[in-house]
Amino acid sequence: MGETLVITSGKGGVGKTTATANIGAALANLGYRVALVDADIGLRNLDVVLGLENRIVYDLVDVVDGFCRLKQALIKDKRYERLYLLPAAQTKDKSAVSPEQMRNICDQLKEVNLSTEAGGAEYLDYIIVDSPAGIEQGFKNAVSGADRAFIITTPEVSAVRDADRIIGLLEAESLARPQLLINRLRPNMVRTGDMMDIEDTIDILAVSLLAVIPEDDRIVVSTNRGEPVVNNSSSLAGQAFMNAARRITGEEVPFLEMDGDRSFIRRLGQFFGLRGR
Amino acid sequence: MLPKYYCRIQGEGSDVDSEMVTFKGSRSGLYINLSEEPSFQALLTELEGKLNSAHGFFRGSEAVVDVGGRVLTTEQLVLLERKLRSEGGFTLTQVVHEQARERRRPDRARLVRGTLHSGQHIRHDGNVVVLGDLNPGSEVVASGDVLLLGRLRGVVHAGAGGDEEAIVAAFRLQPIQLRIADVISRAPGPGNKRKDEPAVPEIARLQDRIIVVQEYHPGLEDLPKRLVGW
Numbered sequence: 001m002g003e004t005l006v007i008t009s010g011k012g013g014v015g016k017t018t019a020t021a022n023i024g025a026a027l028a029n030l031g032y033r034v035a036l037v038d039a040d041i042g043l044r045n046l047d048v049v050l051g052l053e054n055r056i057v058y059d060l061v062d063v064v065d066g067f068c069r070l071k072q073a074l075i076k077d078k079r080y081e082r083l084y085l086l087p088a089a090q091t092k093d094k095s096a097v098s099p100e101q102m103r104n105i106c107d108q109l110k111e112v113n114l115s116t117e118a119g120g121a122e123y124l125d126y127i128i129v130d131s132p133a134g135i136e137q138g139f140k141n142a143v144s145g146a147d148r149a150f151i152i153t154t155p156e157v158s159a160v161r162d163a164d165r166i167i168g169l170l171e172a173e174s175l176a177r178p179q180l181l182i183n184r185l186r187p188n189m190v191r192t193g194d195m196m197d198i199e200d201t202i203d204i205l206a207v208s209l210l211a212v213i214p215e216d217d218r219i220v221v222s223t224n225r226g227e228p229v230v231n232n233s234s235s236l237a238g239q240a241f242m243n244a245a246r247r248i249t250g251e252e253v254p255f256l257e258m259d260g261d262r263s264f265i266r267r268l269g270q271f272f273g274l275r276g277r
Numbered sequence: 278m279l280p281k282y283y284c285r286i287q288g289e290g291s292d293v294d295s296e297m298v299t300f301k302g303s304r305s306g307l308y309i310n311l312s313e314e315p316s317f318q319a320l321l322t323e324l325e326g327k328l329n330s331a332h333g334f335f336r337g338s339e340a341v342v343d344v345g346g347r348v349l350t351t352e353q354l355v356l357l358e359r360k361l362r363s364e365g366g367f368t369l370t371q372v373v374h375e376q377a378r379e380r381r382r383p384d385r386a387r388l389v390r391g392t393l394h395s396g397q398h399i400r401h402d403g404n405v406v407v408l409g410d411l412n413p414g415s416e417v418v419a420s421g422d423v424l425l426l427g428r429l430r431g432v433v434h435a436g437a438g439g440d441e442e443a444i445v446a447a448f449r450l451q452p453i454q455l456r457i458a459d460v461i462s463r464a465p466g467p468g469n470k471r472k473d474e475p476a477v478p479e480i481a482r483l484q485d486r487i488i489v490v491q492e493y494h495p496g497l498e499d500l501p502k503r504l505v506g507w
Contacts, residue, residue, distance in 0.1 A: 161395055161413060161414060164394045164395040164412050164413070165395035168393075168396045168397040168415075169396065171394070204410075204412060204430075205394075205412075206410065
């Protein structure tokens with residue numbers, strides 16, 4: 001039985017879509033069957049980041065409105081054979097879907113048989129919902145079908161505030177114990193005291209850490225090209241997303257050493273070890 | 278035997294009465310109301326007269342004395358008790374006090390487990406205890422005291438019904454804003470935020486209508502004492 005994950009942040013521009021695309025690609029790379037659902041109706045981006053824009057025929061709203069079957073709207077990724085995308089509609093807005101309908105879609109996705117062979121049975125292992133920014137209808141839709149929630153933030157006071165607000169709202173949706181992704185961390189700025197460090201961020205939010213993604217120029221290139229960065233082994237961010245995906249599957253993966261700063265990473269490891277116990 | 282503490286009897290208050298001393302019978306004994314008469318001596322004389330006219334009718338029963346708005350000294354209390362015993366044969370069991378009546382609030386405290394995140398809020402008529410942090414953007418409004426076993430980084434309003442004796446105590450007091458009764462203050466320092474994290478538990482309260490924060494020590498001597506139910 002598949003599991004539905006939601007990646008959300010409250011604040012815009014902190015990397016929800018990038019994380020969804022890359023973690024999805026990483027999970028597919030690990031051999032899992034993954035569907036990415038773009039819940040940002042009216043402002044869809046996930047298709048662009050994945051380079052699948054030109055393959056969209058049907059979208060999520062078409063499925064909800066009964067214009068097509070769910071399987072018809074699922075787009076198969078061009079590089080990862082186990083990765084699928086359920087795109088958002090661009091001409092509608094968030095009110096085109098209700099939380100109940102979204103929950104239905106997530107439940108139905110778990111039932112979709114992806115096998116093209118007669119008598120074959122292949123089902124999705126993970127469904128990842130890319131949430132829109134904000135705390136309104138779009139957010140409520142995105143989290144309504146989720147079994148687990150991930151919050152992404154950058155190490156900035158405003159983004160952390162918004163993440164904190166989201167944690168409170170997730171509790172209300174009985175999605176307690178979300179996990180945290182800290183994105184665009186610059187270890188050298190943390191060291192000079194110009195950027196919030198990881199401990200401070202976790203300390204405020206009182207949640208467990210899934211991964212720390214370092215700032216990486218290759219992310220910009222990759223999102224513009226429509227290629228996830230996880231297939232680039234020279235990218236530190238790519239490795240961090242890969243590690244995040246492995247931790248999602250339950251594997252224990254040590255945290256990346258960024259910038260060769262051993263003491264910083266050791267402290268982080270210790271902190272995480274203490275938290276996990 | 279002196280009564281141990283002041284408390285209030287529900288549903289019975291001091292009636293407006295021209296007499297200095299009035300008696301009211303109740304199941305548990307006699308309820309004696311002392312008026313606002315400023316002279317304690319005059320009250321005692323009046324009481325003595327009334328007790329004598331009862332000719333020992335009440336002997337052996339229990340008495341509750343409502344002293345109204347006045348505050349009795351220990352000597353006065355002893356005199357009162359002695360008078361009741363010798364003249365009327367009463368055992369003084371309780372002294373009811375105006376202020377006690379006013380200060381009384383529900384003795385139910387609301388216990389909140391876990392950190393309050395931004396946007397989450399607690400409103401409670403009574404005291405609030407939080408086992409966790411109050412993050413920026415969170416809010417606790419209580420008619421009584423607020424105790425925080427964690428870091429206070431949100432907004433707290435204690436004594437929201439106007440109780441100026443309400444307190445706010447926290448392991449780490451770094452609120453964005455603090456309100457007690459109708460007094461509002463913000464933390465000093467750059468960005469309206471205390472930069473240095475206090476290393477000790479602190480307590481905030483009103484002194485001369487200014488919110489004062491000081492280190493918390495068990496049993497602060499000058500803190501008005503309140504027992505359960507107050």
